[in-house]
Amino acid sequence: MVYIVDGRIKMKNKKKTNKISNILYKNIWTIILASVICLASSFAFARYILPLKYTSSVSLYLNISTDSSLDISSIEKEQIANTSISILKENYIYTSILDELCKSYSNEELVEYLSFSILNKKITVLPEILKNYISVNADKSSKLIRISATTKDPRLSTDLCNLMSEISSTKISESELKVSINAIGKATIPLNPSSPNILLISIFGFIGGFFISIILILIFNNKNKKINAKTDIKETFHIPLLAKIINLEESKTNNATAEIYPLITNKNTAYTVYESYQSLRLNLIFSLTARTNNKVVAISSPSSFESKSLVAANIALTLAAAKSKVLLIDADMYNPTINKIFKLKNRVGLSMLISKLTTFEKALNESLVPFLDVLTSGPLPPNPSDLLSSENMEKMLEHSLERYDYIIIDTPSLDETNDTLAMSDLIAGIILVLNSGKTTYKEVYSSIDKISRSSSYLLGTIIHK
Numbered sequence: 001m002v003y004i005v006d007g008r009i010k011m012k013n014k015k016k017t018n019k020i021s022n023i024l025y026k027n028i029w030t031i032i033l034a035s036v037i038c039l040a041s042s043f044a045f046a047r048y049i050l051p052l053k054y055t056s057s058v059s060l061y062l063n064i065s066t067d068s069s070l071d072i073s074s075i076e077k078e079q080i081a082n083t084s085i086s087i088l089k090e091n092y093i094y095t096s097i098l099d100e101l102c103k104s105y106s107n108e109e110l111v112e113y114l115s116f117s118i119l120n121k122k123i124t125v126l127p128e129i130l131k132n133y134i135s136v137n138a139d140k141s142s143k144l145i146r147i148s149a150t151t152k153d154p155r156l157s158t159d160l161c162n163l164m165s166e167i168s169s170t171k172i173s174e175s176e177l178k179v180s181i182n183a184i185g186k187a188t189i190p191l192n193p194s195s196p197n198i199l200l201i202s203i204f205g206f207i208g209g210f211f212i213s214i215i216l217i218l219i220f221n222n223k224n225k226k227i228n229a230k231t232d233i234k235e236t237f238h239i240p241l242l243a244k245i246i247n248l249e250e251s252k253t254n255n256a257t258a259e260i261y262p263l264i265t266n267k268n269t270a271y272t273v274y275e276s277y278q279s280l281r282l283n284l285i286f287s288l289t290a291r292t293n294n295k296v297v298a299i300s301s302p303s304s305f306e307s308k309s310l311v312a313a314n315i316a317l318t319l320a321a322a323k324s325k326v327l328l329i330d331a332d333m334y335n336p337t338i339n340k341i342f343k344l345k346n347r348v349g350l351s352m353l354i355s356k357l358t359t360f361e362k363a364l365n366e367s368l369v370p371f372l373d374v375l376t377s378g379p380l381p382p383n384p385s386d387l388l389s390s391e392n393m394e395k396m397l398e399h400s401l402e403r404y405d406y407i408i409i410d411t412p413s414l415d416e417t418n419d420t421l422a423m424s425d426l427i428a429g430i431i432l433v434l435n436s437g438k439t440t441y442k443e444v445y446s447s448i449d450k451i452s453r454s455s456s457y458l459l460g461t462i463i464h465k
Helices: 002-026 028-049 074-088 090-103 107-114 127-131 153-173 197-226 233-237 256-259 271-291 306-320 348-355 384-388 392-403 439-453
Strands: 054-062 117-119 123-125 134-138 144-151 179-184 241-245 296-300 326-330 364-371 372-375 406-410 429-435 457-463
Touching: 028 197, 054 074, 054 153, 074 134, 074 144, 074 153, 074 429, 090 127, 090 153, 107 153, 107 296, 117 384, 123 179, 123 429, 134 153, 144 153, 153 179, 233 392, 233 439, 233 457, 241 271, 271 306, 271 429, 271 457, 306 326, 306 406, 306 429, 326 457, 348 384, 384 392, 392 406, 439 457
Parallel strands: 241 457, 296 406, 296 429, 326 372, 326 406, 429 457
Antiparallel strands: 054 144, 054 179, 117 123, 134 144, 364 372
């Protein structure tokens, strides 16, 4: 049994991987284009915007003068080297270097290359600023000290290294340390800039563009991914799928109104459509029987695209065709549609009945088809949500359940109002109608979240194509 479970998990992971691969394959040229654009942008940024910097270096040999009869340990050598480096980092060393630089370079050059400032026609700079351009490090043998300088000008970098070498040799010799420093050659003018590394930046730009484009494509695809006939509702959203209804508009008739609102009672209705609604009827009955004795069902949708009113009408017709007494109520008072589907007047209806401005018998449209009665929405009231969740609405439904086996309520889409959720205590549950090719995953997740936050129960979904 464990093996089977593991097998299923592996199959699901493989299926998910295949989906991602298909998405990326469909957008391969977008990924390539984005990567090339980032490559070109990175190259242009590194080549024309980032300042060129040149690094020159020189190595100094640390000669420790000791009594020939004494052997200095490596730790002592390291201590002497560190002390020497500390001396080389003293401010007076850099002050001396700056004095020499001012003899060879103009104030404008120093301001341009070293970001110095001029006050009263004189260079004003702290030694700490000059330290930012020079680095001093000792190798592991503690006998070599490497000095490197990086600036915007190759000649200046070279001069800094050579000046540092000359001045440090003098200062170290004058110190109490029995150490002398000898330069191993002189720093040379670098022919090529040390930074920026155009090749490396371009490569990182290409790689960054590649992965960023993949991430954005997956995010965009997930955000705007739409429901279709092949969507596995149960696996994706963990909610039941009651039925998939094919596009009824493909069943053409000569009646223009019938084409706009194609009912299953039309003579030209395809047999597959009829069978889909029969399957839906059975699944709905099973869902209601397993959950509660309440037979009041609300039909809603994530948005107003899903033709939920047509589906609600066809569900009512399917139940009535099985000789169940059905009451179809239009509670979508902002966008009443049931009266248009059945060609009924909407002067009197649910709003007036709940407000006690009329009686149930006067508001009801009886015997449109056998076993089916219709209650239209009526005039738009100023407070639909309050009416639908009121005590009068509850009493009306209780009274109706004494006369009908099922009550199907066409309610507003969940993105428009909370009227559907306001009726949560009065209904057995909600059926979400999803339009294949229009409803997005984001809308479905949002609807599920709204329903879960309320005390409503989601009976299942219908994919309407």
